[in-house]
Amino acid sequence: MTTAHALLSDVFGFDAFRPGQEEIVRAVAAGQNTLAIMPTGGGKSLCFQLPSLIREGVTVVISPLIALMRDQVRGLREAGVAAGALTSGNTEEETQAVFAAIDAGKLKLLYMAPERLASGGTVNLLRRAGVGLIAVDEAHCVSQWGHDFRPDYLRIGELRRTLDVPLAAFTATADAETREEIVTRLFDGQAPETFLRGFDRPNIHLAFAPKDSPRRQILGFADARRGQAGIVYCGTRAKTESLAAALAADGHSACAYHGGMEPDARRAVEERFATEDGLIVVATVAFGMGVDKPDIRWVAHADLPKSIEAYYQEIGRAGRDGAPAETLTLYGPEDIRLRRSQIDESLAPPERRTADHARLNALLGLAEALTCRRQTLLAYFGETAEPCGHCDLCESPPARFDGTEAVRKALSAMLRTGENFGTGHLVDILTGNETDKVRQRGHDQLPTFGVGREFDRKGWQAVFRQMMGRDLVRPDPERHGALRMMQVARPILRGEEGIELRRDTIAAAKSRPAVRALVSDEDAPLLSALKAKRRALAEAARVPAYVIFTDRTLIEMAETRPETMDQMARITGVGATKLERYGAAFLEVITGAAADLPHPARRRLAGREAGALFDRLAEVQRDLARGTDGTGKFLSCTNATLRHIAERRPGSVSELERLPGMGPAKAERFGAAFLDVLGGA
Structure with missing residues (x-):
């Protein structure tokens, strides 16, 4: 694809496509309906931006993310591409400038929020603009039971049929179920050309740690990365503010962000994060979707994310430039109880709640993994991989032990108390702690009282956390978080199956040294x-x-x-x-x-082979300006003419003569020598 490669270099400044990009660009440029699942930071946007410069007409890009649209439009304009956006964040002048560019036929990319599709005039506007391709970013938002559902995405399929143009859909977070829903809703069930380009982000270091003074853990992690841009995700608005204040008090440049802030305050944070080096944003998940900042060096979760898809998308905001980046996710029993209760108390139908529990189980399985985290993460998305060698578990393999007897004791304590109590009371029973609550209920007389003195309180808390992480037990929201046993635990209770657990990693969860400096001390x-x-x-x-x-x-x-x-x-x-x-x-x-x-005409060829040709042509021209004997009439070609020759490479004197600025006299004087230069190239 000569044209695509030339645009890749001349417009976007890249020598080569990233893995998987070229095939997608080829399909989209050829007008094929396309679905591409690519990892966050894998270069999705290029796969519709570049084809828009090859194809006739305007490419309309539907995205749910105003900040991302504005960033991409600014980036495209800096690269010399005519792009605009119609969003609720536009000023009146910005909107009028987009309409003027449409009417003048100058626009190549038009970004638009999905909510605009509900407007009656949108279809006429797109017809007037001459739309030749629809590109859908964050296509998983069409999934009604997904974590980022946007109702107006359901209008996109009808728009494709109405305009009768090809559609290219892109996402980074679609499992098999979501992919089927995308095909059904955007492509009427007709399978598009599909590209599944892998989910691995090898530059991102994965790490989890059980909570143990989580504020101290986050502060320590940030301190080892002082001066680097990062995001800390929190489960509540209040925690974003308190943790941002703690980071600021510790000397970091940090601010909070959540959906309860005034729009102007949120925009101010977004603007600071985009322009300020080394800023830490402590945020709920309201922040980050669509963040296009390529040099975020780390992402930390102060609380467990909602699902493995949410986790993958959120850590994917780190290291989009391909340079090393790091993550740390903290989790504890309270996180698991909260996430379980959110699912159980949702209005979703039973089958959807079951699927959501399974997604949470996958994330908890990643948190409590015994072997390479990258293998576990990629396996969820249907990929196989060798141990990565640089996640926290590869670097420091966890100590393991046969946890069968411990789990049987814990299950027995639960059953003998009617599955009516949470972890704290059960740990008191197992460790033989005669609290008032234990004595009042007669639980100090149970056979399980004091049978677990081989572990201290923290040890048993780790056992129960891992049991919840393996979905052997679940907190019951209808009984104030009392633990109930799941069917998968019965074979262990009966002694039919064993289970291996990790020694708790709290003592080992020290702050990992920051990634190496991005350049040498000399540079x-x-x-x-x-x-x-x-x-x-x-x-x-x-x-x-x-x-x-x-x-x-x-x-x-x-x-x-x-x-x-x-x-x-x-x-x-x-x-x-x-x-x-x-x-x-x-x-x-x-x-x-x-x-x-150099002259502007020569600068346009900078870095290309045509630039070297231009220089040789200019040298030949100087030597022959007065003919071979130095006595002829002075003749010369303009720099623009030399550029045309270097770029078009005519193969004969007659072709050379027809180029702008040449003519018979110059072709006769310079033709043979110029063709020698071109032939030698």
Whole structure:
């Protein structure tokens, strides 16, 4: 796909596609109905942005995320692509500018929130715009029982039929059930070209830890990563505010974010996170969906997420630039009780509640895993993998023990007390703690009283937590969280099956050292200077810093130290438009002197083979300006003409003569020599 590769380099500044992208781009550009499941950070947006530049007409992108749409539009415009968005966050001037671009036929990508599909005038607007492709981001939002359901996504299938154009749907979090629902609702059950591009994010380090003074654990984790951008997810609004205050008191740049804040306050946090280096946002899940910031270095969960899909999506906001990133998820019995009760008390039908319990079980299985976490996570999504070697369990394999007898004692204590009590009371019975509550109920006379003195209180709490994590027991919301036994536990109780447990990891859950520095000590000062230049340019343009260049691009500049525009053009992420806008400014930072800029026509060829051809053609032209004997009439070609020759590579003198700016006299003077240069290339 010569055209696609040229656009990839010239517009987006990449030398090659990421794994899986090229086949998806080819299918979408060819007008095939497409469903692509790609990992967060795997380059989904490129798979509809690039085809939009190949195809005729406008590509309408339906996304539920205003912040993401605005970020992508700003990024596309910086790359020289005509893009606009129609969202509730638009100013009147922004909306009118989009309408004007549509009427002028200049727009290539139009971003739109799904709620706009409910407006009667939307279909006419899209027809007027000449829409040739519908791209659906976060396609899992069409799933009515999914964790991000958006009712207006159900209108997209009808829009596809009405406009009679191909549709490309993208998501990172669709299990088999959700994929079937996407096909049914967006493609009328007609199977699209489907690409399942793997869920592995090998640059992300996975880690879980049982809660033990969770505030202290989060503060320690953040302290080891001081100065790096991160997100801390919390289960309640109040906790976001208290934890953000604790981080700020500890010297971090941190702020809270949740759905109860005023819109202006939320926007201010979003703006800070986009533009400020090293900011920590402590948030509910109201924050983050659609965060396009590529250099988030870590994500921590102060509370257990709702499901394994939610967990995967939330940790996927780290390390989108491909550089190392880290995660830490804290969990405890209270988290499990809360998540179980949320499912049991929901209005969903019984079969959906059963499926939600299964999803939570998968996350708890990941939390209580005995072997490689990455293997466990990928297995849930139907993938096999070798042990990764760099999750917390691969780095420090947990101590295990035969927990069969301990689990049987715990189950016996539950049954002998009528399954009417929670963990605290059961631990008192097992450890022989004669509390008033134990004596009043006569539980100090039970055969199980004091039979579990081999563990202390924390040890038994870990046993019960793992039993809940394995879904052997569940808290019953109708009996104030009293534990009840599940069918899967009966074979263990009867001695028909055994079970292996982990020694509790609380003592071992120390803060892992932060990932290595992104650059060497030698390159660190230059990287800081490049970031300062980026920040100044971003503030002047009022755009997020990463819209100028990502951290990964600046790191490559610091390590390779380009000295010319050609060398700068070969840096990943530096496309033609950004080279023209920012190349000289960053070269000056690197070299310490004002950049010696070539002619604009030559700059358009920077980093390409055509650039070297241009230079050789210019040299030949200088030598023959007055003919082979140096006495002829002076003739020369403009830089624009040399660019046309270098790009089009004519194969004969007659073809050369027809190019703009040539003509018979110049073709006769330079033709043979120019063709020799082109032939040698």
